[in-house]
Amino acid sequence: MPKIIAKKEDWITLGYKQFSEQGIRGIVVEKMALQLKVNKSSFYWHFKTKKDFMNEIISFWVTIDTNKIVSSIEKKQSGKEKFEKLIELVFKKEPYLDFIFFLKRYAIKNKEIQLLIDEIDKQRIDYTKGILIEMGFSINEATIKSTLFYKYLIGYHEMIRYKEQSKNYVSNVKIELNQFIKY
Amino acid sequence: MPKIIAKKEDWITLGYKQFSEQGIRGIVVEKMALQLKVNKSSFYWHFKTKKDFMNEIISFWVTIDTNKIVSSIEKKQSGKEKFEKLIELVFKKEPYLDFIFFLKRYAIKNKEIQLLIDEIDKQRIDYTKGILIEMGFSINEATIKSTLFYKYLIGYHEMIRYKEQSKNYVSNVKIELNQFIKY
DNA sequence: GTTTAATTAAACGTAAGCGTCTAATTGTGC
DNA sequence: GCACAATTAGACGCTTACGTTTAATTAAAC
Numbered sequence: 001m002p003k004i005i006a007k008k009e010d011w012i013t014l015g016y017k018q019f020s021e022q023g024i025r026g027i028v029v030e031k032m033a034l035q036l037k038v039n040k041s042s043f044y045w046h047f048k049t050k051k052d053f054m055n056e057i058i059s060f061w062v063t064i065d066t067n068k069i070v071s072s073i074e075k076k077q078s079g080k081e082k083f084e085k086l087i088e089l090v091f092k093k094e095p096y097l098d099f100i101f102f103l104k105r106y107a108i109k110n111k112e113i114q115l116l117i118d119e120i121d122k123q124r125i126d127y128t129k130g131i132l133i134e135m136g137f138s139i140n141e142a143t144i145k146s147t148l149f150y151k152y153l154i155g156y157h158e159m160i161r162y163k164e165q166s167k168n169y170v171s172n173v174k175i176e177l178n179q180f181i182k183y
Numbered sequence: 184m185p186k187i188i189a190k191k192e193d194w195i196t197l198g199y200k201q202f203s204e205q206g207i208r209g210i211v212v213e214k215m216a217l218q219l220k221v222n223k224s225s226f227y228w229h230f231k232t233k234k235d236f237m238n239e240i241i242s243f244w245v246t247i248d249t250n251k252i253v254s255s256i257e258k259k260q261s262g263k264e265k266f267e268k269l270i271e272l273v274f275k276k277e278p279y280l281d282f283i284f285f286l287k288r289y290a291i292k293n294k295e296i297q298l299l300i301d302e303i304d305k306q307r308i309d310y311t312k313g314i315l316i317e318m319g320f321s322i323n324e325a326t327i328k329s330t331l332f333y334k335y336l337i338g339y340h341e342m343i344r345y346k347e348q349s350k351n352y353v354s355n356v357k358i359e360l361n362q363f364i365k366y
Numbered sequence: 367g368t369t370t371a372a373t374t375a376a377a378c379g380t381a382a383g384c385g386t387c388t389a390a391t392t393g394t395g396c
Numbered sequence: 397g398c399a400c401a402a403t404t405a406g407a408c409g410c411t412t413a414c415g416t417t418t419a420a421t422t423a424a425a426c
Contacts, residue, residue, distance in 0.1 A: 002392080002393090003391065003392050003393085003403075003404070004404085005392090005402095005403065005404080006403095006404090023288075028382085028383070028384095029383075029384070029385090030382085030383065030384090031383095038403090038404065038405090039403095039404050039405050039406075040384090040385090040404095040405095041386090041387095041403085041404055041405065041406085042403070042404055042405095044384095044385065044386080045402085045403060045404075046403095049384085049385080050383095050384070050385090101341075104341065104344055104345070105206075107345065108344075108345055114345055121342070144358055144359060144362060145362060147355070147359060148335065148359040148362055148363075150338065150342075151334075151335050151338030151339050151341075151342060151359070152331065152334050152335050152338055153338065154337065154338035154341045154342070155333065155334030155335055155336065155337035155338040155339075155341075156334050156338075158284075158287065158334075158337045158338075158341070159304070159333075159334060159337070161287055161291075162287070162290065162291060162297050172330070175327055176327060176330060176331040176334070179327060179328060179331055179362075179363040180331075180362040180363040185422080185423090186373075186374070186421065186422050186423085187374085188372095188373065188374075188422090189373095189374090211412090211413070211414095212413075212414070212415090213412085213413065213414090214413095221373090221374065221375090222373095222374055222375050222376075223374095223375095223413095223414090223415090224373085224374055224375065224376085224416090224417095225373070225374055225375095227414095227415065227416080228372085228373060228374075229373095232414085232415080233413095233414070233415090367426100368425105368426090369424100369425085369426085370423100370424085370425080370426100371422105371423085371424080371425095372421100372422085372423075372424090373420105373421080373422080373423095374419105374420080374421070374422090375418100375419085375420070375421085376417100376418090376419085376420090377416105377417085377418090377419100378415105378416080378417080378418100379414105379415090379416080379417100380413105380414085380415085380416105381412100381413090381414085382411100382412085382413090382414105383410105383411090383412090384409105384410085384411085384412105385408105385409090385410085385411105386407105386408080386409080386410105387406100387407085387408075387409100388405100388406090388407090388408105389404105389405085389406085389407100390403105390404080390405070390406095391402100391403080391404070391405085392401105392402085392403080392404090393400105393401085393402075393403095394399100394400085394401080394402095395398105395399090395400090395401100396397105396398090396399090396400105
């Protein structure tokens, strides 16, 4: 019978999931070890400390997060189609979308991570801005509306946090978006 | 020399402050006892458990929170003036505004508190809606815009979480609000 | 000023979770 | 099949924080 082994990636993907769903309180070495069915010494063989582990999770997130959404959108042709796809993806209740949310809380006393988050926020807003420009908005308009869009997105997810995502909510999104992005 | 005593209200106001700033992780009995310069047995004399303490803090918040803002706004005459006062108050970086934020996280597995939060959210949105109607928006418009306003407000605070609130941010608020509430 | 009630101090027990050892196991190259 | 490296098991120590218990203090009542 082969020995059960948890690879580094196993730890990271599980940690990524836990953090996305529960924040730093979800990252408990012994509990994760239980889930992976290994002893926690496996963890300390792969990672020096829990803090190092978190840093690896953050790196993991940076590489996969934005790319995942962007690549799915860029298959679309027109700006309008891209925007519709964007809405479909980012307003979906998907636990991993909360990663950055918890990360902001985790980073309260960590300037380095804060700078990273700023960069990701900026990337996302810029990406949206590009689509809006493709749709015919002026650079000025697109700048304002993309930032507004992003803040609205955050507020939206906060409001549905512990709710089922009903059709009601989705249709409200379109009505509310239409208040400031008409197309 | 009189004995140092911490009244029930002392504990609650400190707890309220701690929770607003750091969430449930800020509520640590022994650390609060240090701040109040008493032994933690004072805490356990006033409150049965930490959970009970949290419930009292939540009640405290419910009674003071909304009223505080509303009473300050209702001194104003016109809808427009009220709206401007509202903006001034709720976009200010004021730690207590984060209370509800952390509360949503605390309430993840507590239906009762979730219902309470829903009610508060609704109250706030309805209050804004009333002002918008006073300003001349139709009921329909006011309904949509007040909800949008509230989500935007949440996103705004999330974006400035670990930032100084620069004048830049404040002026952006007005520009962004102007995208969907013109007056 | 003695009794009584309210409130806190000091000390203890307990659990969760981080991190560290050392020994044991399995896989791999030769 | 043996030596060696990679990886995990098991046991331990330490810290933090919750909650309890009993004794001590102060304030209030009479």
